[in-house]
Amino acid sequence: MKSLKALLAALVIIAAFAAGGCKENKKTTPLSEPEETVAAFLDALKEGDFDKAEDYILIDENEVFFFGMDDRQFELYQTVGLSADSVSLLFRYSGSIMQYKLTFCEIASDTAQVRSYVRLLNGKDFLTSVYGGLYQAFVAAGLNGTEYPDTRAYVEDRIVQEIALDPPDTAEMIASFELKNVSGKWLIKPNADVCSVMTASLFDDPDSLESALKQVGMWESE
Numbered sequence: 001m002k003s004l005k006a007l008l009a010a011l012v013i014i015a016a017f018a019a020g021g022c023k024e025n026k027k028t029t030p031l032s033e034p035e036e037t038v039a040a041f042l043d044a045l046k047e048g049d050f051d052k053a054e055d056y057i058l059i060d061e062n063e064v065f066f067f068g069m070d071d072r073q074f075e076l077y078q079t080v081g082l083s084a085d086s087v088s089l090l091f092r093y094s095g096s097i098m099q100y101k102l103t104f105c106e107i108a109s110d111t112a113q114v115r116s117y118v119r120l121l122n123g124k125d126f127l128t129s130v131y132g133g134l135y136q137a138f139v140a141a142g143l144n145g146t147e148y149p150d151t152r153a154y155v156e157d158r159i160v161q162e163i164a165l166d167p168p169d170t171a172e173m174i175a176s177f178e179l180k181n182v183s184g185k186w187l188i189k190p191n192a193d194v195c196s197v198m199t200a201s202l203f204d205d206p207d208s209l210e211s212a213l214k215q216v217g218m219w220e221s222e
Contacts, residue, residue: 123200
């Protein structure tokens with residue numbers, strides 16, 4: 001946990017440089033209001049300020065918004081055994097290395113669509129790789145008659161290793177944002193791409209992740 005806390009502190013410094021550095025969005029024409037909203041949302045993620053990022057999201061007051069996850073993704077999130085520090089570390093680190101460039105905007109009355117190229121941490125493959133490695137560690141322990149690894153410690157050690165990679169393992173995507181004008185303010189409607197950019201795509205492949213969790217006995221079939 002000490003290594004996690006040290007990395008969390010380091011991310012504050014990384015975010016400060018990211019906020020003060022040049023922006024990836026280099027459009028020569030002024031941004032439209034929907035584009036400004038998306039850029040502000042992505043910039044907040046780069047700064048590691050998730051509360052600020054949520055200010056640009058259209059959240060149903062009758063629903064719980066948690067990084068844009070749907071019910072199945074949230075269930076997986078609860079199952080993978082990540083501590084709050086681990087989650088914060090991964091999401092903030094992904095934001096700190098994020099690069100983006102707005103590529104498209106279409107406005108139709110009180111709705112709009114904005115697309116953006118985004119490069120972020122390759123979380124989509126990360127968790128399945130972690131739990132695949134954990135399964136192999138369990139098999140090796142069984143064969144060798146040694147103590148089984150502690151799941152939480154193993155996962156968090158792998159997170160530290162992932163963040164130490166230089167260069168980091170990143171992935172690219174074209175994120176599509178749907179916006180609605182509410183009382184003169186453009187807000188982003190939650191969708192799968194919103195979740196992906198907020199969570200480093202950790203839960204983008206629920207089938208593979210569920211399969212990996214089953215291998216280590218962390219997911220029970222219905």
